[in-house]
Amino acid sequence: MAKLPLIDTRPAKGASARKTTARTPVNRAASPRPSKRTIGATERRAAIVAAGLEEFTAKGFAATRLDDVARRAGVAKGTIYLHFKDKDALFQELVRTALGPLIVRISNPPIGVGGGSARAAMEALAETFAREVIGTRRADIVRMIIAEGTRFPQLAEFYYREVIAHGIAGMRKLIEYGIARGEIRNPKLAEFPQLLVAPMIVSVIWQGLFGQLAPLDVTAMLRVHLDLIFNEGRAA
Amino acid sequence: MAKLPLIDTRPAKGASARKTTARTPVNRAASPRPSKRTIGATERRAAIVAAGLEEFTAKGFAATRLDDVARRAGVAKGTIYLHFKDKDALFQELVRTALGPLIVRISNPPIGVGGGSARAAMEALAETFAREVIGTRRADIVRMIIAEGTRFPQLAEFYYREVIAHGIAGMRKLIEYGIARGEIRNPKLAEFPQLLVAPMIVSVIWQGLFGQLAPLDVTAMLRVHLDLIFNEGRAA
Amino acid sequence: MAKLPLIDTRPAKGASARKTTARTPVNRAASPRPSKRTIGATERRAAIVAAGLEEFTAKGFAATRLDDVARRAGVAKGTIYLHFKDKDALFQELVRTALGPLIVRISNPPIGVGGGSARAAMEALAETFAREVIGTRRADIVRMIIAEGTRFPQLAEFYYREVIAHGIAGMRKLIEYGIARGEIRNPKLAEFPQLLVAPMIVSVIWQGLFGQLAPLDVTAMLRVHLDLIFNEGRAA
Amino acid sequence: MAKLPLIDTRPAKGASARKTTARTPVNRAASPRPSKRTIGATERRAAIVAAGLEEFTAKGFAATRLDDVARRAGVAKGTIYLHFKDKDALFQELVRTALGPLIVRISNPPIGVGGGSARAAMEALAETFAREVIGTRRADIVRMIIAEGTRFPQLAEFYYREVIAHGIAGMRKLIEYGIARGEIRNPKLAEFPQLLVAPMIVSVIWQGLFGQLAPLDVTAMLRVHLDLIFNEGRAA
DNA sequence: TATGAATGAGTTTTCATTCAT
DNA sequence: AATGAATGAAAACTCATTCAT
Numbered sequence: 008m009a010k011l012p013l014i015d016t017r018p019a020k021g022a023s024a025r026k027t028t029a030r031t032p033v034n035r036a037a038s039p040r041p042s043k044r045t046i047g048a049t050e051r052r053a054a055i056v057a058a059g060l061e062e063f064t065a066k067g068f069a070a071t072r073l074d075d076v077a078r079r080a081g082v083a084k085g086t087i088y089l090h091f092k093d094k095d096a097l098f099q100e101l102v103r104t105a106l107g108p109l110i111v112r113i114s115n116p117p118i119g120v121g122g123g124s125a126r127a128a129m130e131a132l133a134e135t136f137a138r139e140v141i142g143t144r145r146a147d148i149v150r151m152i153i154a155e156g157t158r159f160p161q162l163a164e165f166y167y168r169e170v171i172a173h174g175i176a177g178m179r180k181l182i183e184y185g186i187a188r189g190e191i192r193n194p195k196l197a198e199f200p201q202l203l204v205a206p207m208i209v210s211v212i213w214q215g216l217f218g219q220l221a222p223l224d225v226t227a228m229l230r231v232h233l234d235l236i237f238n239e240g241r242a243a
Numbered sequence: 244m245a246k247l248p249l250i251d252t253r254p255a256k257g258a259s260a261r262k263t264t265a266r267t268p269v270n271r272a273a274s275p276r277p278s279k280r281t282i283g284a285t286e287r288r289a290a291i292v293a294a295g296l297e298e299f300t301a302k303g304f305a306a307t308r309l310d311d312v313a314r315r316a317g318v319a320k321g322t323i324y325l326h327f328k329d330k331d332a333l334f335q336e337l338v339r340t341a342l343g344p345l346i347v348r349i350s351n352p353p354i355g356v357g358g359g360s361a362r363a364a365m366e367a368l369a370e371t372f373a374r375e376v377i378g379t380r381r382a383d384i385v386r387m388i389i390a391e392g393t394r395f396p397q398l399a400e401f402y403y404r405e406v407i408a409h410g411i412a413g414m415r416k417l418i419e420y421g422i423a424r425g426e427i428r429n430p431k432l433a434e435f436p437q438l439l440v441a442p443m444i445v446s447v448i449w450q451g452l453f454g455q456l457a458p459l460d461v462t463a464m465l466r467v468h469l470d471l472i473f474n475e476g477r478a479a
Numbered sequence: 480m481a482k483l484p485l486i487d488t489r490p491a492k493g494a495s496a497r498k499t500t501a502r503t504p505v506n507r508a509a510s511p512r513p514s515k516r517t518i519g520a521t522e523r524r525a526a527i528v529a530a531g532l533e534e535f536t537a538k539g540f541a542a543t544r545l546d547d548v549a550r551r552a553g554v555a556k557g558t559i560y561l562h563f564k565d566k567d568a569l570f571q572e573l574v575r576t577a578l579g580p581l582i583v584r585i586s587n588p589p590i591g592v593g594g595g596s597a598r599a600a601m602e603a604l605a606e607t608f609a610r611e612v613i614g615t616r617r618a619d620i621v622r623m624i625i626a627e628g629t630r631f632p633q634l635a636e637f638y639y640r641e642v643i644a645h646g647i648a649g650m651r652k653l654i655e656y657g658i659a660r661g662e663i664r665n666p667k668l669a670e671f672p673q674l675l676v677a678p679m680i681v682s683v684i685w686q687g688l689f690g691q692l693a694p695l696d697v698t699a700m701l702r703v704h705l706d707l708i709f710n711e712g713r714a715a
Numbered sequence: 716m717a718k719l720p721l722i723d724t725r726p727a728k729g730a731s732a733r734k735t736t737a738r739t740p741v742n743r744a745a746s747p748r749p750s751k752r753t754i755g756a757t758e759r760r761a762a763i764v765a766a767g768l769e770e771f772t773a774k775g776f777a778a779t780r781l782d783d784v785a786r787r788a789g790v791a792k793g794t795i796y797l798h799f800k801d802k803d804a805l806f807q808e809l810v811r812t813a814l815g816p817l818i819v820r821i822s823n824p825p826i827g828v829g830g831g832s833a834r835a836a837m838e839a840l841a842e843t844f845a846r847e848v849i850g851t852r853r854a855d856i857v858r859m860i861i862a863e864g865t866r867f868p869q870l871a872e873f874y875y876r877e878v879i880a881h882g883i884a885g886m887r888k889l890i891e892y893g894i895a896r897g898e899i900r901n902p903k904l905a906e907f908p909q910l911l912v913a914p915m916i917v918s919v920i921w922q923g924l925f926g927q928l929a930p931l932d933v934t935a936m937l938r939v940h941l942d943l944i945f946n947e948g949r950a951a
Numbered sequence: 952t953a954t955g956a957a958t959g960a961g962t963t964t965t966c967a968t969t970c971a972t
Numbered sequence: 973a974a975t976g977a978a979t980g981a982a983a984a985c986t987c988a989t990t991c992a993t
Contacts, residue, residue: 048973051973051974066394067303067305067390067391067394068303068305068306069303069304069305069306070305070394072965072966072967073966073967073968074966074967077976082974082975083974083975083976084967084968084975084976085968085969085970085974085975085976086973086974086975086976088967088968088969089973089974093967093968094967094968150389150393152452153386153389153390153448153452154303154389154390154391154393155303155390156451156452157301157303157386157390157451157452158302158303158306160455163452163453163456164456166452167452167453167456167457171453172457193467193470193471195467195470196467196471198463198464198467199463199464199467199468201442201445201449201459201464202442202464202467202468202471204445205441205442205444205445206437206438206441208441208444208445208448209437209440209441209444209445212389212444213437215392215393216388216389216392216393216399216402216403217399217403217407219396220399220400220403221403221408223437227434227435228434228435228437228438231429231431231432231434231435231438232435232438234429234431235429235432235438235471235472236471238474284956287956287957308982308983308984309983309984309985310982310983310984318957318958319957319958319959320958320959320984320985321957321958321959321985321986321987322956322957322958324984324985324986325955325956325957329984329985330984330985520952523952523953538866539775539777539862539863539866540775540777540778541775541776541777541778542777542866544986544987544988545987545988545989546987546988549955554953554954555953555954555955556954556955556956556988556989557953557954557955557989557990557991558952558953558954558955560988560989560990561952561953565988565989566988566989622861622865624924625858625861625862625920625924626775626861626862626863627775627862628923628924629775629858629862629923629924630774630775630778632927635924635925635928636928638924639924639925639928639929643925644929665939665942665943667939667942668939668943670935670936670939671935671936671939671940673914673917673921673931673936674914674936674939674940674943676917677913677914677916677917678909678910678913680913680916680917680920681909681912681913681916681917684861684916685909687864687865688860688861688864688865688871688874688875689871689875689879691868692871692872692875693875693880695909699906699907700906700907700909700910703901703903703904703906703907703910704907704910706901706903707901707904707910707943707944708943710946756977759977759978780961780962780963781962781963781964782961782962782963790978790979791978791979791980792963792964792979792980793964793965793966793978793979793980794977794978794979796963796964796965797977797978801963801964802962802963802964
């Protein structure tokens with residue numbers, strides 16, 4: 008399974024800072040001082056986004072200092088403002104690009120690839136989730152969205168439209184497929200695809216808050232959950 | 244069902260400010276002009292806690308200004324410091340007392356009251372949750388704990404010990420009861436009581452982030468979830 | 480030699496707080512609650528002065544909190560204001576009364592008691608100083624006057640008039656007595672009695688600042704100083 | 716005699732603020748409008764130190780507001796924090812650098828320059844002191860060290876090590892030289908070089924506290940003191 | 952008189968944002 | 973475009989002083 012890129016650092020249209028022109032890598036090869044100048048603006052922007060991600064997920068929006076972001080990104084503080092209008096813009100942009108690639112995957116569950124079962128698809132998803140999210144930076148991102156979402160309504164809306172809606176639709180498709188194949192007996196499940204991902208969300212939260220105190224065997228839990236969904240796991 | 248008090252404003256022992264003496268509620272109801280002094284210290288403290296709750300849940304820890312808390316509580320800024328050592332202490336104290344009464348309820352599921360089924364008990368719980376949490380201040384509190392928990396490890400630990408552990412134990416008891424009665428077929432569910440509450444947690448998050456855009460029929464969803472747990476809802 | 484009272488707690492005329500009336504001990508014997516009320520106002524005032532002395536000498540004027548003074552004095556914060564107009568007044572009053580008794584002694588050197596030598600008188604003084612000032616609270620007071628004097632010109636003036644001037648006069652008398660007796664050869668010393676006490680002042684400062692690092696044998700030093708004054712201590 | 720620089724404004728190694736890079740004085744004299752940026756960081760730092768000196772000596776540590784220091788230095792409040800970690804650091808740094816150059820002089824008394832007498836050396840020192848300290852900012856600094864030293868033990872220790880110890884050693888050397896030459900008869904004076912400088916210290920204190928009321932002829936007093944030390948001034 | 956809770960002006964410190972270079 | 977020193981508004985916290993009881 009191809010490794011997912013952690014973040015998508017391509018500048019989002021319209022969400023970037025003042026200048027939209029000259030976003031092309033500048034690459035002044037003739038420059039006498041080859042240090043910073045040879046790094047393209049795009050790479051620099053990516054570095055800021057990556058650094059911001061680290062800092063924001065670790066400390067939350069308000070407690071993150073742009074000074075730290077700049078230092079981590081290896082740029083001057085002012086440079087951030089060449090790429091992002093302000094702290095808000097950086098944060099939103101960063102969250103926007105953070106989960107994109109993952110969600111694309113979730114939105115398009117590998118239904119019936121090779122005539123497979125819905126359960127198999129769901130298991131693949133759960134496994135991907137456990138491996139690619141739990142215990143990684145992505146879990147921090149999910150947690151951060153939950154944490155800061157209320158304070159950034161446009162962000163929540165963006166997320167709903169661009170990510171959640173697709174994810175829910177994908178889940179629903181998967182459920183309907185399962186129903187059609189007779190794997191899932193309760194047809195009303197299709198109305199609440201959230202039930203499919205709820206344990207995943209809760210896993211992220213649990214590990215974030217209580218992981219030190221009482222680690223959760225996420226994979227095992229997700230398996231039990233699938234047993235419920237797919238009506239198996241009866242006593243003997 | 245008796246209405247739960249939204250918050251428990253009794254000062255937690257040891258968590259209050261410098262002086263512990265003479266904090267007795269004076270409550271001189273006969274006073275003609277209810278001056279500041281006639282308001283008992285307890286009420287004043289409660290006002291601060293309530294105001295803090297509003298502000299913290301609305302803006303998060305870092306973005307909340309004690310100035311605003313004071314204004315909302317109708318006290319001077321300095322007064323907060325008579326009751327709480329600092330912003331941190333106010334926050335933690337407030338979160339600590341916020342869910343107490345509710346959790347007591349959740350921790351002791353009404354198992355087999357009147358020889359009832361596990362499903363009935365679970366339904367009562369779900370209904371209580373939908374009514375007493377969703378759409379109320381308590382939802383904000385839960386969201387806030389999720390949001391800020393990572394930055395307040397002691398708080399997370401406190402919550403785990405005082406609330407979560409009990410809640411999980413209660414759920415497990417309920418599950419085992421259901422298994423014993425034959426209502427629940429998958430015995431492995433008892434290992435992950437989190438699965439029982441996951442949809443509730445997700446409801447809170449969903450309504451907080453996307454409630455405006457795509458309100459969720461929490462009650463209905465929880466019913467479907469119970470159908471999964473209790474193995475019903477097959478295509479009739 | 481009689482032990483000097485550490486401080487003179489008699490209220491200074493005119494320097495006290497609002498009410499000058501009813502300074503007489505109130506002694507309400509009929510009071511049902513005999514605790515605080517049975518303590519005379521004078522004792523209470525004395526307690527405040529004593530507590531203030533401790534705190535001010537330890538932390539300096541600005542860094543001293545009236546809260547601490549009140550706590551140490553065993554009274555409520557408001558009570559301080561019944562006796563002193565404000566922090567300034569307390570400080571000044573306190574410094575005024577602090578050294579009085581000692582200075583009275585210094586101002587009236589025991590010249591020729593029993594036809595004794597000037598040197599004997601001076602030695603007695605030095606010994607008193609080493610014993611009753613160095614290493615005691617009084618040293619702190621001296622240091623405090625030096626430290627805060629510049630910020631309290633009226634206090635400095637008071638001190639000059641009431642204490643220093645007398646002390647200088649006493650020293651001069653002693654010097655002149657010594658000159659008359661032929662014990663002191665340099666008559667110009669009488670113009671600068673400060674030279675007589677300079678080592679004492681320096682001792683206080685030294686012990687306060689460097690006493691931990693390099694303690695000074697004050698008594699020995701003062702003896703050498705007297706040898707200089709009285710022209711002795713030549714080799715062999 | 717060359718005029719001593721009042722303060723040493725070179726940043727002390729390790730005591731300065733976060734960034735140590737690019738602190739080189741830029742000093743673009745050709746600039747038409749000497750904007751803030753054209754002022755070298757060193758000059759700016761010096762301005763803060765100078766302003767701090769004024770304020771601290773005038774009001775003492777606690778009563779000095781950084782706002783005033785900033786205003787006097789012509790910088791914004793935040794700028795102080797670019798150079799000094801906090802108020803404490805500014806104060807200590809400032810006191811540390813304040814007397815350096817002077818003390819170097821005192822520590823190395825011009826013993827026997829040109830085969831001169833100890834008395835001549837001591838007289839030169841006294842004269843330097845009267846001229847370069849009494850009535851100048853330096854007197855304020857000395858007074859401030861005496862005043863605040865107790866509250867800044869590290870500062871006191873620094874002063875003892877870097878200044879006092881050297882000064883005392885220098886004095887002792889001078890005394891021993893005087894003893895060797897037969898100018899000083901009391902050999903025990905070498906044990907207490909403090910006696911040599913005590914009148915200087917007292918002069919500083921006296922002028923600071925009582926200078927307005929009863930100015931002291933410091934030069935004359937120091938001369939009498941030297942007569943005592945050098946066993947002269949007998950009634951002719 | 953005595954109390955001590957309440958007040959709010961005042962101070963330190965932080966940090967997003969700007970802008971001269 | 974990039975830098976990073978400078979800015980100053982904003983926020984936490986303190987504490988002298990007041991005043992209802």
